[in-house]
Amino acid sequence: MTVGAVVYTEAGVDTYDGADLERARDADGTTWVRAWDATPGELDRVASVFGIHHLSVEDIQRDIRPKTEEFSSHTFVLVKTASLRTGETTFREELRTQQIGLFIGRDWLVTMSTVGTDAVESVWRSIQRGDVRTLRLGPDFAAYRVIDRIVDEYFVVLDETEDLIEEIEDGVLAGPSEEVLVALNDVRRDLLSVRKVLWPTREAAAILARGDPDYVQPSTEKYYRDVYDHLVQLVDLTETYRDLARGARDIYLNSLSQSTNEVMKTLTVVATILLPLTFIVGIYGMNFSGGPYNMPELGWRFGYPAVMFGMASVTAILVAYFRQQRWL
Amino acid sequence: MTVGAVVYTEAGVDTYDGADLERARDADGTTWVRAWDATPGELDRVASVFGIHHLSVEDIQRDIRPKTEEFSSHTFVLVKTASLRTGETTFREELRTQQIGLFIGRDWLVTMSTVGTDAVESVWRSIQRGDVRTLRLGPDFAAYRVIDRIVDEYFVVLDETEDLIEEIEDGVLAGPSEEVLVALNDVRRDLLSVRKVLWPTREAAAILARGDPDYVQPSTEKYYRDVYDHLVQLVDLTETYRDLARGARDIYLNSLSQSTNEVMKTLTVVATILLPLTFIVGIYGMNFSGGPYNMPELGWRFGYPAVMFGMASVTAILVAYFRQQRWL
Amino acid sequence: MTVGAVVYTEAGVDTYDGADLERARDADGTTWVRAWDATPGELDRVASVFGIHHLSVEDIQRDIRPKTEEFSSHTFVLVKTASLRTGETTFREELRTQQIGLFIGRDWLVTMSTVGTDAVESVWRSIQRGDVRTLRLGPDFAAYRVIDRIVDEYFVVLDETEDLIEEIEDGVLAGPSEEVLVALNDVRRDLLSVRKVLWPTREAAAILARGDPDYVQPSTEKYYRDVYDHLVQLVDLTETYRDLARGARDIYLNSLSQSTNEVMKTLTVVATILLPLTFIVGIYGMNFSGGPYNMPELGWRFGYPAVMFGMASVTAILVAYFRQQRWL
Amino acid sequence: MTVGAVVYTEAGVDTYDGADLERARDADGTTWVRAWDATPGELDRVASVFGIHHLSVEDIQRDIRPKTEEFSSHTFVLVKTASLRTGETTFREELRTQQIGLFIGRDWLVTMSTVGTDAVESVWRSIQRGDVRTLRLGPDFAAYRVIDRIVDEYFVVLDETEDLIEEIEDGVLAGPSEEVLVALNDVRRDLLSVRKVLWPTREAAAILARGDPDYVQPSTEKYYRDVYDHLVQLVDLTETYRDLARGARDIYLNSLSQSTNEVMKTLTVVATILLPLTFIVGIYGMNFSGGPYNMPELGWRFGYPAVMFGMASVTAILVAYFRQQRWL
Amino acid sequence: MTVGAVVYTEAGVDTYDGADLERARDADGTTWVRAWDATPGELDRVASVFGIHHLSVEDIQRDIRPKTEEFSSHTFVLVKTASLRTGETTFREELRTQQIGLFIGRDWLVTMSTVGTDAVESVWRSIQRGDVRTLRLGPDFAAYRVIDRIVDEYFVVLDETEDLIEEIEDGVLAGPSEEVLVALNDVRRDLLSVRKVLWPTREAAAILARGDPDYVQPSTEKYYRDVYDHLVQLVDLTETYRDLARGARDIYLNSLSQSTNEVMKTLTVVATILLPLTFIVGIYGMNFSGGPYNMPELGWRFGYPAVMFGMASVTAILVAYFRQQRWL
Numbered sequence A, B, C, D, E: 001m002t003v004g005a006v007v008y009t010e011a012g013v014d015t016y017d018g019a020d021l022e023r024a025r026d027a028d029g030t031t032w033v034r035a036w037d038a039t040p041g042e043l044d045r046v047a048s049v050f051g052i053h054h055l056s057v058e059d060i061q062r063d064i065r066p067k068t069e070e071f072s073s074h075t076f077v078l079v080k081t082a083s084l085r086t087g088e089t090t091f092r093e094e095l096r097t098q099q100i101g102l103f104i105g106r107d108w109l110v111t112m113s114t115v116g117t118d119a120v121e122s123v124w125r126s127i128q129r130g131d132v133r134t135l136r137l138g139p140d141f142a143a144y145r146v147i148d149r150i151v152d153e154y155f156v157v158l159d160e161t162e163d164l165i166e167e168i169e170d171g172v173l174a175g176p177s178e179e180v181l182v183a184l185n186d187v188r189r190d191l192l193s194v195r196k197v198l199w200p201t202r203e204a205a206a207i208l209a210r211g212d213p214d215y216v217q218p219s220t221e222k223y224y225r226d227v228y229d230h231l232v233q234l235v236d237l238t239e240t241y242r243d244l245a246r247g248a249r250d251i252y253l254n255s256l257s258q259s260t261n262e263v264m265k266t267l268t269v270v271a272t273i274l275l276p277l278t279f280i281v282g283i284y285g286m287n288f289s290g291g292p293y294n295m296p297e298l299g300w301r302f303g304y305p306a307v308m309f310g311m312a313s314v315t316a317i318l319v320a321y322f323r324q325q326r327w328l
């Protein structure tokens, strides 16, 4: 059974069958109809009972931005649940979202989704368990509780992103590798996706927090303001993490430049020391002969030790120079 | 014949000749005049029958931004169809757009374009096939259906762009080559062009969705709101793809730096091992002679094996060092 | 003569001398006074006849942003003509602009500039030729025609900029050279200058298109809206060209990095092949002697061919390796 | 005792116990209740006495952005104290903030925080010392004084950041090292955090400065405007420092590129001088013999000096060339 | 004497002593009190005579952003004079600003600053010289004249900045050096500082130009609009100069990359020519002997000339190749 209904007052909770929606709608008290993990046919049936526009039903089945839209008999709120899942792309994980539609009428609430979600389930159960505050307040409060739960999921998503950034920061210090840059792109992409959902959700919550819709009561506005504050904070977090990712990227790119610089220094030091020495030994490998001016050194008693000492001196001077220049 | 007219009511559809526009305009029911693949003369003729300003007719023949403009007797909507075509520049493909003008009056609709387009054609045919909903609702709904079709074309364009980005991402991993950067510029340019059209189209749809124009009925507003949502989503997509392109570019540029770094490491390792060895063999190629201090090693029984062993040791130490430094 | 006046109605056109401004002002019909290539004294004289504030006259003589300003008896529009001229800086060409002031009163128009300009001249002549539409409509329409001509000049300027970008794109593919970057800076600077003029011109046109000023009649608003659309399109073009310039710059910088990468690969390949070979021939250049363990290879019958063959093998292996690595 | 109360008039100050909040609330004069370093239970107790919403109390215990929120009986201002502390991350120091809630009623002020803070303490004491101006003016002025103190703390934080930037600028000139980049990231992160708090604090102050809330009297608005000015100045400072950090980063990255450039020049100079010399001595190390055309130089009387002189000449020419090219 | 007063009408100018402020205030005509290079005590004294809030007096003594603030009896305008001075930082020059407060009442003007400034002095003198227009118009016109003078100082500052940019552009073409980057940072910093002052000054002038304040008369609005135009133009100039600085920086960084590229090409050319030659001479330095297959070339009649010719050929081919590749 994927369509169900409850009618509740402070006095208690009645459960209705998905086939009895008209009776549930007309009963005294707050009516909540939940179409959960529902087929298009079930969604259309619920929509026709409560006068919900077919375009709104379509929105729930598509990847539309979160929004609050007002109709004459109800307010339509479209939100998205969020989780990081292993995706189909080369990225390690990516943001998966699912649409949930909330329709807030005078004394009724309809929630619709084509999947099952924890956020709706947990509030549904708390009503059946007889949560006093929710029973006392109307459909706008129940809707608030669902939205509040959904917004909390984004904190979980951003916590996971933070862990990933910390891993990357460790990887960056260990040394430059292409994997780090791929992971950084991954995180940046996730943050962009989260931000793209959070931003319109914030706007949707702002409309509710201002109490513009007819069926949001003044006493519930404060609760939507609280949701709004959390969404502002979430947007702030995505920016902070984006900056951390940018910082890690800077250090990564710099460590590559620094590595190249050091490799070149090593090469230059080695070449600057050994090329002169090789030249010197090359001199005494020449085959000049036939006269007093032609390489008399070769016959000197201490010729060989003298050359060896000369080369050691050249080496020592060059090493000292490079030490001073901090190339060694 | 590139100018035609239909007059439709829920009862049925009458077709009029392009020469009979005044009769079609004055007939009962919704009149739709279509100037399709039309010459400037035909456009002017239609305009004079429906009191359309000559500046609007000019707009349809120029590369003006999409817009919604209100006149006293009608609302003028200028939109652009989109497709990626092989262009005249060095880029592989580029965005081609074509203007379509829609003039929505109280009980008439005029669509004008200097080319033939699928979007107008398909709605035109569905009316002639007797599509119930379109026949029942007025000219603002028929206009919505044309615009909706045109907006859907942008999803096709962005799908093609996504494929191109995926190709580029594969190319980037295969190794740095200038082609990749050219392709990335290509994509960036396409996304910019798409965005430049989508943004004002979104504004034009917003005006219709707010129901400001007199001839957009309250019951049609919801449909334009739906178009607006799709345009918002399209703008979001262009941003997401732009970020993917930027990510691919980062990986590309980095792989070039990394390649240079590795090339330098190879050179440095080779030089650091072989320059000392060449120096050593150079020493024993010197021609010192004439005394016990001059290169006595050359005469030692195991001189040659000792030098060879010494050089092998130097090599082994350097290789071990570079292994440890992860240069090998 | 740099100050002249015409008074026109649908019936015809009368020409007045610059000394007769008061009579021209008071004559029936639309009065247009043109101060063209005028001295400060002439400007002041015209201003005093029509009650124009001396600060407005000063604005025309200074490099002030385009603007629309309303006074009690007239609307003041300051626009700028544009052309690319060889400048005094090191840049090849730079944007030159000249102020034109238009003062639109109830039944009069004053245009002022300290230079002569084609835009004013051509509209002036078309009135003297008896252009029907202009004669019939009032001073706000004549002002529109001047502004429209001036805006068209920016399309010419941007066309020239586009040609320059195309030249640069060709230059970039030919190979990295500092000239290309200088030319890119040049273009970027021109685009920035154009944009700085276009942006406030757009705002000035928007005020006229909204019909806010008292002396812009409802029937003329559409024409100013058309000018506004062209200005929006021009701003779009500057952004498109700026992006093309940025793309060319990316390819340029990348081709430099790629060139450095390839130079390093060449060096590394050469060194990696020849340093080992030089080492090997160095070994057999050593002078060890005096025992069976000291370089017996030197005496082998096929010692020399064996070494040569060994070196050829080393070379072949290294070349094959570098081929596989795509370094060759 | 972490909850206390004072009731003050121009005549004097009475102190009340935390258990006596109702009496303090109802007494004549301005009542200030301070919950300081308080437990959740204490906060709830104070809230229930003054009709403060439980969501506001929750806000004080969470990391919510600064804000001004109006309730029917009071205005709620949430601000954050700031200090740089050694953090748990790898960064040297990071911004630590703590929430302080101020509730401004008609004749009462409640301040709440879960920690003890200097800003509240110092104003609290000045009242007990009988500060005339504060005693005369109402709860909105006392709230101003607390907020003013808190805003001053940000000047201290930014002063410390400036010192850090100066240290970094010195480090950059000393030579490229990875530490500098880490420190720069550190500063950038701090500035971002400060800015994230300052921006909404500025908005919260703007609401008070405009005098919108009922319990901010016209005579106090000027004081909040002063706070607002300081917040604008603080935001300006964060931008200036961010730019200084960016400038230091540019110089740092450039000095690395310049270092690589110089290393390469050294290598090229050394190789360009010594490779030809080594080649020359290699020539005269060849063992050709057996005819007049085979290396007659080896037997010339001044062969060796001539070669040595030739090599010295080559060296001198190359050194002169590199000097001229500024590579030496 | 640092506090003085004048009372002026079209008829003439009376000068009052700083001790006579009350009499000057109450005299017929426009009263201008100037506290110039004044001590805090003097400022407080003037403030108490004219009912100026002590927070405004504090603002003049602090580094607060320019602003226009309205009080019931007067309008307070805070502006800043600007000059480039040798600063305490490592930068060559930096922007120095000084606060000037203008208080515009119904028939009085108070100007306050803790320093002496040319702008105030020159207007003060022109009144004493009996400048007709200033004497005829009220305190809002005198305030305009002071502000106009102050705004003109920014043109001088930006002219100096332009000269500095031109110097840098010359330096960039001369070759890469760290000094250039430091100078560029210097300019960027100056431009940022100027912009930070100009932006709020523009807003302050906009308020006066709109004529919102009670004591700005309609006839003076035009003058403030003129000041506003100049401020807009100044902001435009800072952006143009910032772009020039960015262009110079691009060319600088590129010339460094290009230099590195050329250094590497030189090295590669040298190594690619000389390593093979050195290898070849190494071959004929080997000591193989003992059979017909061992280095028979050494005994050939033209062995040596043949090798020399072979090496010359290799060199010629490589040089031709590098010429073709444009590496030489």
Ligand SMILES: [Mg+2]
Binding pocket: A091, A092, A093, A094, A095, A186, A187, A190
């Ligand atoms: Mg992921």
Ligand SMILES: [Mg+2]
Binding pocket: A148, A149, A151, A152, A227, A230
């Ligand atoms: Mg929550």
Ligand SMILES: [Mg+2]
Binding pocket: A162, A163, A166
């Ligand atoms: Mg964590």
Ligand SMILES: [Mg+2]
Binding pocket: A199, A200, A203
């Ligand atoms: Mg939005």
Ligand SMILES: [Mg+2]
Binding pocket: A203
């Ligand atoms: Mg918003």
Ligand SMILES: [Mg+2]
Binding pocket: A226, A229, D055, D058, D059, D064
């Ligand atoms: Mg909260």
Ligand SMILES: [Mg+2]
Binding pocket: B055, B058, B059, B064, C226, C229
């Ligand atoms: Mg047009």
Ligand SMILES: [Mg+2]
Binding pocket: B091, B092, B093, B094, B095, B186, B187, B190
């Ligand atoms: Mg393309």
Ligand SMILES: [Mg+2]
Binding pocket: B148, B149, B151, B152, B227, B230
């Ligand atoms: Mg659609």
Ligand SMILES: [Mg+2]
Binding pocket: B159, B162, B163, B166
């Ligand atoms: Mg695909």
Ligand SMILES: [Mg+2]
Binding pocket: none
């Ligand atoms: Mg726009």
Ligand SMILES: [Mg+2]
Binding pocket: B203
């Ligand atoms: Mg918009």
Ligand SMILES: [Mg+2]
Binding pocket: A055, A058, A059, A064, B226, B229
């Ligand atoms: Mg939809």
Ligand SMILES: [Mg+2]
Binding pocket: C063, C064, C065, C066, C196, C197, E233, E236
């Ligand atoms: Mg300008």
Ligand SMILES: [Mg+2]
Binding pocket: C091, C092, C093, C094, C095, C186, C187, C190
């Ligand atoms: Mg130019």
Ligand SMILES: [Mg+2]
Binding pocket: C148, C149, C151, C152, C227, C230
């Ligand atoms: Mg035009």
